[in-house]
Amino acid sequence: MIEIEVRLFATLVKYIPKESDTFKLPDKTTIAGLLAKLNIPEEETKLIFVNGKKEHLEYEVQNRDRVGIFPPVGGG
Amino acid sequence: MERYRRNFNTLSPVEQVILSNSRVAVIGLGGLGGGVVEMLARIGVGTLVLMDGDLFETSNLNRQILATEALVGHSKAGAARDRVRAINTTVQVTAFHNFLDSENADATVRGCDLVIDCLDSIEARFLLEDACRRAEIPLVSGAIAGTLGQVITIFPQDPGLKLIYGDRSSPRADGVEKEVGNLSYTPMFVAAIETSEAVKVLLNRGELLRNRLLIVDLMALSFDLVELT
Numbered sequence: 001m002i003e004i005e006v007r008l009f010a011t012l013v014k015y016i017p018k019e020s021d022t023f024k025l026p027d028k029t030t031i032a033g034l035l036a037k038l039n040i041p042e043e044e045t046k047l048i049f050v051n052g053k054k055e056h057l058e059y060e061v062q063n064r065d066r067v068g069i070f071p072p073v074g075g076g
Numbered sequence: 077m078e079r080y081r082r083n084f085n086t087l088s089p090v091e092q093v094i095l096s097n098s099r100v101a102v103i104g105l106g107g108l109g110g111g112v113v114e115m116l117a118r119i120g121v122g123t124l125v126l127m128d129g130d131l132f133e134t135s136n137l138n139r140q141i142l143a144t145e146a147l148v149g150h151s152k153a154g155a156a157r158d159r160v161r162a163i164n165t166t167v168q169v170t171a172f173h174n175f176l177d178s179e180n181a182d183a184t185v186r187g188c189d190l191v192i193d194c195l196d197s198i199e200a201r202f203l204l205e206d207a208c209r210r211a212e213i214p215l216v217s218g219a220i221a222g223t224l225g226q227v228i229t230i231f232p233q234d235p236g237l238k239l240i241y242g243d244r245s246s247p248r249a250d251g252v253e254k255e256v257g258n259l260s261y262t263p264m265f266v267a268a269i270e271t272s273e274a275v276k277v278l279l280n281r282g283e284l285l286r287n288r289l290l291i292v293d294l295m296a297l298s299f300d301l302v303e304l305t
Contacts, residue, residue, distance in 0.1 A: 010224050011252045046241050049302040072241055073221045074251025075258050076108045076196035
């Protein structure tokens with residue numbers, strides 16, 4: 001098992017898990033797998049970043065990764 | 077240059093002249109655009125091309141700096157032009173009471189040194205980005221929702237907005253601002269960052285948000301600089 005920090009923004013905060021600072025996942029879970037575990041529909045997310053860098057859904061999360069999940073923001 | 081005395085010496089007199097010789101388009105004159113126009117006019121960008129087809133509504137009063145009660149029902153473009161004239165008569169300002177579309181985008185950005193995206197739809201942002209890419213003009217793009225803001229600076233050769241919103245084949249979602257609204261201070265904060273990026277591009281100085289997205293969440297007090305490439 002690995003532990004990661006999960007950060008969710010705006011409308012995605014409703015999906016925030018308990019212990020989001022130390023969220024446990026099986027090894028080799030991808031971002032797609034993380035979204036599924038949190039019941040976040042993929043279409044509600046637009047930008048995923050890990051440790052300050054954009055990553056794709058196939059990225060395998062590592063222990064202590066800080067994962068940010070960001071929705072579409074378009075207001076002006 | 078008494079008007080700009082307090083720009084010095086953070087800016088130099090030479091840089092002040094560069095700004096006064098610059099032509100910048102601001103597309104969208106709502107929460108973001110109103111703030112950007114105010115700050116660009118005050119700092120002394122010499123020519124402003126402004127565009128927005130909207131009229132003020134009562135619900136704009138919570139956050140749009142150009143919106144006054146007296147101006148509800150009036151043109152945002154007209155108000156922006158009048159505001160520039162009121163604060164800096166040395167700025168040449170042209171204001172178009174039109175929405176950006178595929179017919180007018182190229183002509184609107186033509187001849188500009190820089191364009192600032194203050195639009196309120198993701199679709200329109202891509203349209204503007206395309207026009208800037210064709211014209212080989214840098215674009216500063218900002219967006220807001222609730223207490224959340226984002227800013228990126230896109231040069232013509234950069235991948236740009238698809239790094240944030242996905243490419244054209246992905247479904248173009250509505251932004252979450254439809255659900256969370258926008259507070260008074262969020263557009264002003266993001267407008268300030270957009271203006272700062274603009275000045276840095278024009279003066280070729282400072283650190284830019286190129287291929288990086290600044291994500292600010294004022295409620296959570298988080299500031300993320302996300303590397304996109």
